[in-house]
Amino acid sequence: MGDSPIQPDESRHGSEPPETGDARKDSQEGALNGPQGLSENDRWEMLHDLLVGPEEARIQELEQVPRAPRAKDVGDVLAEATRRSAQEGPELAEALAPTIEQGLMSSARKNPDDLAEAIYPVLGPAIRRSIQATLSAAVETLNVTLENSFSPKGLRWRMQAWRTGRPFAEVVLLHSLAYRVEQVFWIHKETSVLLSDVSGVEDSLRDPELISGMLAAIQDFVQDSFAGADEGALEQIEVSGFRVLMAQGPKAVLAVLVRGIPPESLSQNMHETLESLHRSFADELQEFDGDVGRFERAIPDLQGLLGQGAKVSEPGGTKKGQWLIAAVALVAVLLFAVDWIQDRNMNSKRSAALMALQEAPGYSVQGQVGDGDHQTWTGFRDPLAEPWSEVCAHSTEELDVDIQWTPFVSLEPEMVQRRAEYMLQPPFGVTLTTEHGSLTLEGEASSGWVHRALARASAVPGIGRVDASGLVDIDRRAIETHARSLDGLTLPFGAGAGRLDRGQPVVQARLSALKTLDERVQEYGGGLLRLHLRATLGRMDDFERGLSDRRLVEVQKALGRLGLGATVVEVLPAPESDDSRSPLSGVRIEIDTLLPKP
Amino acid sequence: MIRKKICLLGAFAVGKSSLVRRFVHSEYDDRYMTTVGVKVEKKECQVGDHQVSLVIWDLHGEDRWQEVRASYLRGTAGALLVADGTRIESLEVMAQLRKRLLEQNPDAHVVTLVNKMDREADFAITADEWRARVDWGPVVFTSARTGHGVEDAFQSLANHW
Numbered sequence: 151m152g153d154s155p156i157q158p159d160e161s162r163h164g165s166e167p168p169e170t171g172d173a174r175k176d177s178q179e180g181a182l183n184g185p186q187g188l189s190e191n192d193r194w195e196m197l198h199d200l201l202v203g204p205e206e207a208r209i210q211e212l213e214q215v216p217r218a219p220r221a222k223d224v225g226d227v228l229a230e231a232t233r234r235s236a237q238e239g240p241e242l243a244e245a246l247a248p249t250i251e252q253g254l255m256s257s258a259r260k261n262p263d264d265l266a267e268a269i270y271p272v273l274g275p276a277i278r279r280s281i282q283a284t285l286s287a288a289v290e291t292l293n294v295t296l297e298n299s300f301s302p303k304g305l306r307w308r309m310q311a312w313r314t315g316r317p318f319a320e321v322v323l324l325h326s327l328a329y330r331v332e333q334v335f336w337i338h339k340e341t342s343v344l345l346s347d348v349s350g351v352e353d354s355l356r357d358p359e360l361i362s363g364m365l366a367a368i369q370d371f372v373q374d375s376f377a378g379a380d381e382g383a384l385e386q387i388e389v390s391g392f393r394v395l396m397a398q399g400p401k402a403v404l405a406v407l408v409r410g411i412p413p414e415s416l417s418q419n420m421h422e423t424l425e426s427l428h429r430s431f432a433d434e435l436q437e438f439d440g441d442v443g444r445f446e447r448a449i450p451d452l453q454g455l456l457g458q459g460a461k462v463s464e465p466g467g468t469k470k471g472q473w474l475i476a477a478v479a480l481v482a483v484l485l486f487a488v489d490w491i492q493d494r495n496m497n498s499k500r501s502a503a504l505m506a507l508q509e510a511p512g513y514s515v516q517g518q519v520g521d522g523d524h525q526t527w528t529g530f531r532d533p534l535a536e537p538w539s540e541v542c543a544h545s546t547e548e549l550d551v552d553i554q555w556t557p558f559v560s561l562e563p564e565m566v567q568r569r570a571e572y573m574l575q576p577p578f579g580v581t582l583t584t585e586h587g588s589l590t591l592e593g594e595a596s597s598g599w600v601h602r603a604l605a606r607a608s609a610v611p612g613i614g615r616v617d618a619s620g621l622v623d624i625d626r627r628a629i630e631t632h633a634r635s636l637d638g639l640t641l642p643f644g645a646g647a648g649r650l651d652r653g654q655p656v657v658q659a660r661l662s663a664l665k666t667l668d669e670r671v672q673e674y675g676g677g678l679l680r681l682h683l684r685a686t687l688g689r690m691d692d693f694e695r696g697l698s699d700r701r702l703v704e705v706q707k708a709l710g711r712l713g714l715g716a717t718v719v720e721v722l723p724a725p726e727s728d729d730s731r732s733p734l735s736g737v738r739i740e741i742d743t744l745l746p747k748p
Numbered sequence: 749m750i751r752k753k754i755c756l757l758g759a760f761a762v763g764k765s766s767l768v769r770r771f772v773h774s775e776y777d778d779r780y781m782t783t784v785g786v787k788v789e790k791k792e793c794q795v796g797d798h799q800v801s802l803v804i805w806d807l808h809g810e811d812r813w814q815e816v817r818a819s820y821l822r823g824t825a826g827a828l829l830v831a832d833g834t835r836i837e838s839l840e841v842m843a844q845l846r847k848r849l850l851e852q853n854p855d856a857h858v859v860t861l862v863n864k865m866d867r868e869a870d871f872a873i874t875a876d877e878w879r880a881r882v883d884w885g886p887v888v889f890t891s892a893r894t895g896h897g898v899e900d901a902f903q904s905l906a907n908h909w
Contacts (some may be wrong), residue, residue, distance in 0.1 A: 341823030343751045343803060359751070363788030363803050370819035371785060439751045440800075440825060440909060 171568050225368040244636070270428075274421050307359045311585075329410030332392075334452040335362045336427065336445070337403045338438055342366030345402060345438075345445040350456040356407075365394065365405050399424045401435040407456055423451050491521050500525070503542040510541040511564035524550050531555035534568050559611050566612035573610050580621065589613045592620035597674055597748075604748050626745050629670050629677070633743040636663050641705055642688065642736040648700035650708050650737075661712060664739070668714040671743065679717040680742040681709065686735050694735075705737040750909050751801040753823055757816065757849065757904065758830035759841035760809025763863040766892035767830065768806045776893050783808045786820055793906035800906045810841055821849055826857035826905045833862045836872040840882055842887050846884065851882070857908040861901050865891040 188196070235242035258265050266273075311318040335358055336345045344362040378475040387394040392628055395412065397404040397420040404424040408416070428435065434444045504527075507513045512535025517528040538546065538553075546553055559569075567584040576582045580593035580603075589607050600623045607616040639660050641650060651657060664681070671677040682706055685698030702721050709719055722740075756764040765783050769775050772789045788884055791803045805824070810816050821827075829846050831838040842860070862878050864870075865877065868889075871878075879887050890897035 338823070341753050341825065342805075343753055343823070357790060359790045359801065359803055360788050363753075363805065364786075365876070367786040367788060367805065370817065370822070374817050374819050440752045442749055442751045671822065 161294070178306045218452070223291075242560075250315040270400055270425075274425050329393075329412040329416070330640060331406050331408050331412070331416070331456050333358065334455045335365070335405040335407075336448060336452060337362045337366060337405060338435070339399070339402050340439065341440070342370075342580050343438075343440065343442065345442055346448045346452060348449055348452040348456060353488045361407070362405070364397070366403075369396070369403070387509040395420060397421050399428050401428060401438075404455075420457060423455060427451060444737065464489075496522070496549070499544050500551065503544060503549055503551075506541050507545075510536060511562045511568075512536070512560045513541065513653050520551075524552075526552040526554065528554045529556070530558040530560075532560040532565050533557055534572055535560070536563060561612045563612075566610065568608045570607070570613060573606055576603070584613065587612060588612040588614070588617060590617045590620065594622040594624045597623045597625035623748060625670075625674055625680040629667070629674055629745060630743055632667050632670060635742045636660075636667060636739075638738060639663075639738045640738045641708070642703075643701050645735070646697065648697050648704065649700070650704040652708060657708075662710060663711045664709070664717075667741070668712070668717045671716040671745070677716060678744040680744060681712070681717055682722050682740040682742070683719060684722040684738050684740065686738050701737050705739075749799050749802060750795075752906075752909055753803045753805060754826040754828065754905060755805045755821060755824045755849075756828045756830060757807060757809055757842070757845040758809060759832065759835070759838040760811045760814075761797050762809065762830045762832040762835070762838050763892045764809065764828075764830050765806050765829055767828070767861070767863060767890060767901075768804055770892045770895055772804070774895075776895075778893075791902070793903055795906050795909060800909050802901070802902065802906060804866075810845060816845060816848075818848070818852060821852050822852050824849065824856055826908060828859050828861055828901060828905060830861045830863055831878075833864045833871045833878065835865055837876075843869040849906055857905060859901055859905045860885060860887050861897075862887055863890050863892060865889045865896050866893045884889045 167686040169741075184240055215557070232242060238506075241675060254265075307321045308318055310316075311321040314321070330350065332351045332403075333347060333349045333356065335347045337343070338345050342357050342363060347358040347362070349358070354394075365384075365387075368387065374386045383398040385396055385397070385398075387396075393408045393410075393412065395406050395408060395417060397417065402424065404420050404427070407417070430451075431445060431448065504515060507515050509531075512532030513529065515527055515529040516530075517526075519526045519528075542549075559565075563584065566587075567582075570584050570589055571582055574582060575593070577595050577599055580591060580595045580599075583590045583592075589610065591603060591607070600618075600621060603621075604616065604618055607613060641657055641660060642654070643650060652661070668679055671679045683702055685701050687698055706721070709717070756768060758764050760782065761780065765781070765787070766776060768789050769777070772791045783806055785808055787806045789806060790801060791804065792799050792800075792801045794800075803812060805820060807816050807820055807860075808814060827846075827849055829842045831842045846858060849858070860882050862875075862882075868875065873881070878889075888897050888901040890901055893896060
């Protein structure tokens with residue numbers, strides 16, 4: 151390329167050298183001997199052209215040809231030239247590609263660390279995009295598989311997907327991937343020193359420095375044993391329910407302690423966080439001298455990883471979680487069992503109460519409304535029935551039952567008996583029995599009670615007949631006994647005397663006894679005392695007969711003075727024969743007691 | 749806070765783990781349990797007005813069949829080189845380990861310990877001879893059993909920071 155501008159010139163000289171030399175000579179001679187009209191300058195000019203004209207033309211041609219580029223010149227225009235070339239077409243890129251590829255390969259072979267470190271910020275996102283694409287494909291496949299699944303849980307998740315507008319597979323993954331990020335460690339790669347850490351669990355007994363140290367040691371061991379000093383890195387460790395995820399950077403490592411099964415997004419977040427930390431702490435990481443106080447600013451970034459872990463569903467699949475679930479299940483079973491036993495006990499108590507009520511006189515349960523927890527019972531209850539506490543062993547509160555009783559009069563024999571006793575209130579000494587609608591009263595009682603009882607007995611519901619033959623009216627009996635004791639008493643008169651000596655003690659006592667008997671008859675109520683007076687004679691002569699009349703009048707007067715309120719006095723005629731003679735003359739009183747029938 | 753990784757290096761059974769246990773937990777156990785790989789412990793030391801947290805890598809003992817991995821020494825800020833006072837051969841192992849450590853970490857600080865001082869009567873060579881043989885610096889005589897010199901040894905290493 152550099153030779154091409156010279157070639158035409160050389161060919162021209164080469165092709166016509168003799169002719170050119172002759173022509174020049176003729177021309178020079180012509181010019182020197184030229185027309186006389188030319189000025190001296192023109193002639194000198196012509197001479198100049200003849201002498202150096204061809205060389206000048208050649209120099210001008212050479213000047214127009216680009217010189218061989220110098221490095222500085224190329225450097226000045228290379229950027230602009232590259233840009234223009236890229237705009238005009240791909241030729242430059244295609245031309246440079248082999249050279250650049252060779253250069254990269256050479257650089258990678260010589261110093262792979264530098265290259266890896268340089269492209270690390272680019273590599274992370276690129277890998278993530280690739281993983282996302284792969285995951286999306288996997289999710290699609292999973293989606294198709296799940297479309298055919300049919301279960302209650304699947305239906306529930308399908309509803310959630312429909313409600314939230316998310317792909318069904320994503321909902322399934324969200325429910326399946328339960329995890330919790332418990333601790334985050336940021337570890338300096340070179341020294342294995344913990345730069346910073348955060349914990350999502352309170353009172354963690356795990357020392358972050360020890361964990362980070364051991365993680366670093368394990369990583370060193372793994373690299374030495376399985377990969378090689380500069381290749382590969384430990385990405386995940388599983389230890390009894392825990393999973394340690396590690397993200398490797400050029401200067402530092404990010405490790406998270408996870409309980410459960412984390413989603414892929416956690417690893418992605420870790421790499422993003424680690425890249426961010428590398429950018430934010432580039433100088434500190436490069437010059438790290440053990441001062442970890444310079445990395446406290448990283449704590450919010452590390453906490454972000456905790457938060458992302460916590461927003462997904464609760465941890466599961468771990469032993470602790472399983473124990474928790476088992477404990478909850480056990481408690482639920484116990485509660486259910488207790489509830490069941492309580493229900494059973496309650497039902498048993500209620501059955502016993504119902505049975506007792508059905509058997510108890512004066513109760514009749516008609517309805518039972520409600521569930522196992524609370525019930526309402528309806529029915530009839532005789533007011534004279536035994537109270538609830540005497541019938542049932544448990545209160546209505548214990549049975550959790552509301553009672554609605556309607557009062558009624560029971561004709562059950564027990565209730566008839568109870569009602570008869572309630573209405574008649576028999577005193578001590580009286581026996582009251584009911585049987586087949588018959589009331590039997592036996593014993594002794596005052597006249598007042600006897601009268602009331604006999605008046606009320608027939609009003610007792612369920613009683614059709616009253617038998618009081620065995621019932622003794624003690625007041626009546628006392629009056630009759632009293633009357634019998636006085637019956638036939640004689641008020642004595644002195645021999646031949648027609649006047650009653652009321653001052654005589656015998657007379658006074660006997661009159662007083664009659665007065666008392668009269669009062670008792672009055673108290674009894676409705677009774678009558680009938681006194682029959684008959685004069686007793688010493689002889690059956692006229693004198694005696696006349697004397698007897700006076701004596702009868704005398705006694706009537708004396709009785710009249712007593713003020714007897716319930717007594718009727720009747721005078722009987724004197725006896726006609728000696729048979730009625732009495733050794734003691736006077737007036738004999740015979741007593742009839744007329745008491746009303748109850 | 750300053751946080752530094754340090755290593756305990758030495759032949760097998762010189763008492764490295766016992767020294768760490770004595771220093772970190774103030775305990776001693778007569779039973780010998782060999783260290784497999786590495787065990788990491790931590791202890792904070794007060795140096796002047798600041799605290800230094802020592803992350804102690806208790807490495808397995810080196811012998812003819814098992815060499816300490818270079819990766820374990822990476823990034824180590826300091827080391828305790830431990831020899832058994834009763835076994836002169838542990839000095840050679842210690843010297844070899846020191847050499848490898850400094851090749852990998854030229855700036856690492858080193859403190860040299862001759863352990864089992866409680867059995868000084870059984871020492872292969874006298875304490876002065878130990879001092880003479882260790883030509884790279886001072887020697888701290890320690891006993892994990894009694895605790896003699898242990899605190900001082902770790903503290904002298906922490907004092908570098």
